[in-house]
Amino acid sequence: MKPQIQIPDTKAPQLSGAESHGPGKCLMSRRKFLLTSGVTTATVMVTMKIGTSLAEVPAVIATYPSKKIAKLSDLKTDKPLGFEYPDEGTYAESMIVKLGQQAGGGIGPEMDVVAFNYYCTHQGGDLTGTYKGDTKSLGACPLHLSTYDLTRHGILISGQAYQNLPQVLLELNGDDIYAVGVFGLIFGRYDNLQG
Ligand code: FES
Numbered sequence: 001m002k003p004q005i006q007i008p009d010t011k012a013p014q015l016s017g018a019e020s021h022g023p024g025k026c027l028m029s030r031r032k033f034l035l036t037s038g039v040t041t042a043t044v045m046v047t048m049k050i051g052t053s054l055a056e057v058p059a060v061i062a063t064y065p066s067k068k069i070a071k072l073s074d075l076k077t078d079k080p081l082g083f084e085y086p087d088e089g090t091y092a093e094s095m096i097v098k099l100g101q102q103a104g105g106g107i108g109p110e111m112d113v114v115a116f117n118y119y120c121t122h123q124g125g126d127l128t129g130t131y132k133g134d135t136k137s138l139g140a141c142p143l144h145l146s147t148y149d150l151t152r153h154g155i156l157i158s159g160q161a162y163q164n165l166p167q168v169l170l171e172l173n174g175d176d177i178y179a180v181g182v183f184g185l186i187f188g189r190y191d192n193l194q195g
Pocket residue numbers: 120121122123124125141142143144145146159160161
């Protein structure tokens with residue numbers, strides 16, 4: 001699977017496009033998809049392989065008031081920590097993990113710290129406890145086996161889903177890690193924030 005992330009200027013003027021990070025990869029740098037501050041949303045089109053053909057699917061980027069979720073010095077490679085974001089409502093459970101290798105949207109000296117929502121985008125299967133350090137993936141989903149690549153913005157590796165796993169955008173301030181937004185729509189929500 002070789003996804004391409006295309007960002008139309010008319011829909012997301014702050015976002016300047018995809019950035020390649022080597023053969024077979026297509027990653028946006030964190031700065032490319034991180035908007036300014038406050039509650040802001042933009043829709044981007046993500047080209048993904050569905051079955052045997054390519055299709056464009058919409059992805060929503062949203063930023064919210066920041067929330068401190070972890071300390072960089074507390075993170076151990078391949079040991080996820082849980083948190084809730086952007087609120088404490090349904091499907092807010094998420095995880096942060098130090099992958100031990102550079103990843104799309106990664107922060108820290110090695111750009112390897114990423115965070116993702118814990119709910120499968122297919123039908124909301126709970127991915128808690130399914131992190132695999134050898135493949136840097138989340139899954140297989142207990143319902144229909146979807147598995148997501150955490151090094152490449154949560155794209156689907158295999159299974160029934162067709163949307164990326166929502167990635168929690170991170171900022172580092174000293175040793176403190178803050179969640180500041182979500183790339184993708186959280187399962188079961190029309191908007192990532194619940195009122
Ligand atoms: S709910 Fe996860 S693959 Fe269907």
